[in-house]
Amino acid sequence: MIAxxxxxxxxxxxxxxxxxxxxxxxxxxxxxxYLFTITFFFAIGASAAAMMRIQLAYPxxxxxxxxxxxxLFTLHGVIMVWFFLIPSxxxxxxxxxxxxxxGARDVAFPRLNLASxxxxxxxxxxxxxxxxxxxVDTGWTFYTPYSSTYSNGHVMAMAGGIFVAxxxxxxxxxxxxxxxHKLRAPGLTWFRLPLFVWSIYATSIILVLATPVLxxxxxxxxxxxxxxxxxxxxxxxxxxxxxxxLFWFYSHPAVYIMILPxxxxxSELVACFSKKAVFGYHAMAFSILSIAGLGFLxxxxxxxxxxxxxYAGVAFSFLSxxxxxxxxxxxxxxxxTMHRGAIEFTTPFLYALGFIAxxxxxxxxxxxxxxxxxxxxxxxxxxxxxxxxxxxVGGGVMAYMGGIHYWWPKISGRMYPEAWxxxxxxxxxxxxxxxxxxxxxxxxxGMPRRYWIYPEQFHTLNLVSSAGALVLAIGYILPLIxxxxxxxxxxxxxxxxxxxxxxxxxAASPPAEHNFRETPVVTRPAYDYPPL
Amino acid sequence: MxxxxxxxGPLVATYVALMVLLVMTAATxxxxxxxxxxxxxxxxAALKAFLxxxxxxxxxxxxxxxxxxxxxxxxxxxxxxxxxxxxxLTRSWYV
Amino acid sequence: xxKAGALANAPQFGSQEQRIAANQLGMWTLIATEILFFxxxxxxxxxxxxxxxxxxxxxxxxLDYLCGxxxxxxxxxxxxCMALGDLSIRKGRTRALAGWISATAALxxxxxxxxGFEYHEMWRDHLxxxxxxxxxxxxxxxxFVCLYFIMTGLHAIHMLVGIGLMAWLLKLNAASRFSERxxxxxxxxxxxxxxxxxxxxxxxxxxxxxxxx
Numbered sequence: 001m002i003a004x005x006x007x008x009x010x011x012x013x014x015x016x017x018x019x020x021x022x023x024x025x026x027x028x029x030x031x032x033x034y035l036f037t038i039t040f041f042f043a044i045g046a047s048a049a050a051m052m053r054i055q056l057a058y059p060x061x062x063x064x065x066x067x068x069x070x071x072l073f074t075l076h077g078v079i080m081v082w083f084f085l086i087p088s089x090x091x092x093x094x095x096x097x098x099x100x101x102x103g104a105r106d107v108a109f110p111r112l113n114l115a116s117x118x119x120x121x122x123x124x125x126x127x128x129x130x131x132x133x134x135x136v137d138t139g140w141t142f143y144t145p146y147s148s149t150y151s152n153g154h155v156m157a158m159a160g161g162i163f164v165a166x167x168x169x170x171x172x173x174x175x176x177x178x179x180x181h182k183l184r185a186p187g188l189t190w191f192r193l194p195l196f197v198w199s200i201y202a203t204s205i206i207l208v209l210a211t212p213v214l215x216x217x218x219x220x221x222x223x224x225x226x227x228x229x230x231x232x233x234x235x236x237x238x239x240x241x242x243x244x245x246l247f248w249f250y251s252h253p254a255v256y257i258m259i260l261p262x263x264x265x266x267s268e269l270v271a272c273f274s275k276k277a278v279f280g281y282h283a284m285a286f287s288i289l290s291i292a293g294l295g296f297l298x299x300x301x302x303x304x305x306x307x308x309x310x311y312a313g314v315a316f317s318f319l320s321x322x323x324x325x326x327x328x329x330x331x332x333x334x335x336x337t338m339h340r341g342a343i344e345f346t347t348p349f350l351y352a353l354g355f356i357a358x359x360x361x362x363x364x365x366x367x368x369x370x371x372x373x374x375x376x377x378x379x380x381x382x383x384x385x386x387x388x389x390x391x392x393v394g395g396g397v398m399a400y401m402g403g404i405h406y407w408w409p410k411i412s413g414r415m416y417p418e419a420w421x422x423x424x425x426x427x428x429x430x431x432x433x434x435x436x437x438x439x440x441x442x443x444x445x446g447m448p449r450r451y452w453i454y455p456e457q458f459h460t461l462n463l464v465s466s467a468g469a470l471v472l473a474i475g476y477i478l479p480l481i482x483x484x485x486x487x488x489x490x491x492x493x494x495x496x497x498x499x500x501x502x503x504x505x506x507a508a509s510p511p512a513e514h515n516f517r518e519t520p521v522v523t524r525p526a527y528d529y530p531p532l
Numbered sequence: 533m534x535x536x537x538x539x540x541g542p543l544v545a546t547y548v549a550l551m552v553l554l555v556m557t558a559a560t561x562x563x564x565x566x567x568x569x570x571x572x573x574x575x576x577a578a579l580k581a582f583l584x585x586x587x588x589x590x591x592x593x594x595x596x597x598x599x600x601x602x603x604x605x606x607x608x609x610x611x612x613x614x615x616x617x618x619x620x621l622t623r624s625w626y627v
Numbered sequence: 628x629x630k631a632g633a634l635a636n637a638p639q640f641g642s643q644e645q646r647i648a649a650n651q652l653g654m655w656t657l658i659a660t661e662i663l664f665f666x667x668x669x670x671x672x673x674x675x676x677x678x679x680x681x682x683x684x685x686x687x688x689x690l691d692y693l694c695g696x697x698x699x700x701x702x703x704x705x706x707x708c709m710a711l712g713d714l715s716i717r718k719g720r721t722r723a724l725a726g727w728i729s730a731t732a733a734l735x736x737x738x739x740x741x742x743g744f745e746y747h748e749m750w751r752d753h754l755x756x757x758x759x760x761x762x763x764x765x766x767x768x769x770x771f772v773c774l775y776f777i778m779t780g781l782h783a784i785h786m787l788v789g790i791g792l793m794a795w796l797l798k799l800n801a802a803s804r805f806s807e808r809x810x811x812x813x814x815x816x817x818x819x820x821x822x823x824x825x826x827x828x829x830x831x832x833x834x835x836x837x838x839x840x
Contacts, residue, residue, distance in 0.1 A: 216667035236766030605659030
């Protein structure tokens, strides 16, 4: 029923038994499996956020108890970070697009790829179990000694879920690194790669080097909880800060796992909808690698107001300033790409514009937080929350949505309804700013995070924020309706509806099982658009 | 295959060297107490690990890319140790 | 639909050379992840050793130095056997391979048994944290003992996995799956085994040879 165009064989969607899906080795199907699972987890995390915003709409709303509120923000953080954002672009779009983009027939290790998904689902099931039996109240950061000694939540199951899912991430990272090194089509040298591939490669390096440290950290915390061994227990000479060093050594690079693939997507969108090569290709590629590398050197900026050494704080502050440089280079180069381009305001491009604006704001506020003296005032306030939501939601999620819409014709063989796409993109942008901009002000004025109530003077801004969350929710619900609709009823897409460069646009929409009848040979640079 | 890849000699020689190094490490226990014992025993350990990696794991015969991958894990571990050390070792310095 | 040159059972690869190179790169990437996995434990160890040098020396003396030293020798010998096994299959000698793999596995099992004996001794001496730990032992020494159990325990788990992998290799070899030109799993399992040996090479002086200062 869904046929591919080029006679490469039936499309990858043809066989529809459950077994063919759950036992698939096709990277495209695995990407779709991830798409369904992370959407499910996004709904759970978003529900928690909705309840939090309803509670915070009034100074003492009384919707939830303080203990329940603690469990809600923990749930929101854990689910959104580990079960939505980290897998989102790499596991959905990376899995689907990467082999196509390099002219390969699949990833290097297809069975490992399927195992990754099962590890993800298994970990998610454990985390869900923890939530259903009452949840955890430690915050997504699991700081000791609260998490290891005093918390009465279901920490073990939640940590276990993250641990298992983490191995899925590591497996994906190994797969992608080897795929990019070894499976590129003939003629596809490193500096002819699309920037999306560069970003997936750099992200995979972070995945394999950072995630194991998270695994051992959670193990140590669990051992302390179960066996009473005191690695982080001050009573027998342990240091709670050791946990924080170990935790943030992973969790700071983790935020680059969440943003780098987004940056790769934005490069694709900006180039395609300006019909121009990305400005400063080499600088963009080196910036991606620099962000990945420098990202490992800055974790202490999460610990400025702990009893960490002031001198270490100075070092971490300086290094954090440094990592802003390649990020800024990318923003300038995207804008320079758009300059004098043949702009088309399609839905993906609207998401890209939103990304550039919101990531810039979020990134700049990161500089405020990296400044030691300012951080003393802003740490643990809503300013921090606004900062990371601007980057991860205003940046990461918008890039994810842009990528989904951009590659939707390739994934489904259909076009989504463009008008609804634009409406949703604008709604999300407006709703997002309404929700999170007031939180910068609230944080600056001193409203702390992770509190279920607040003083009367913060009411108006909180009400605006909660109202914005409602608009944002509508924006996210729209694609949940029109994308599945378009899968069955949308206009059929041709092989290259956007007129984009990139090897994935040579394959049929949707592609056949092994992508290409003959491996393409590459002779041109990336983004080889004709002069305007 | 090159000669080194196909002969027993280098492997056995490596093993003998490893056992000698083990005896040296074990002997540090009998040495009088001193700060130098740790660097010596860890240095010997590093040499043993290098021999295992270079000869048993055959890094000697590998291309640069594989050697970079082999070194990357160690390099990143160094980052973890050094920057965390920057905190612990400077905490008692007075401002 | 097959393309000329694609491997039948692994269509993502265009040639056997490509597949071998990919497998090897994948294995080294896995080893890098393991370095960081153990690395968190090494960080914890270093942190507390610098903070409590004399407690760590006392704790180290509680360990069975003889068992630890013998175990190091056992593991180094097992690495030699593994390397000789790899060499023998490069020459197509499947029977010799079976012998060397069995020897490697046996030595690995011996390592685990000696370790188990050590653990038993610690248990007997009330030195297992959380299980009627000797109250006269200071908390910082207990910290050392904790780290000892966690680090060697994680290492032992890796050893057990390694022994399992040896059994898998023997099974494949018995099914005539290895030859002079095609013996990828032997190489990859070998890399894993040598890596686990390297971890122990560092654990030995760190745990058993802490000097009194």
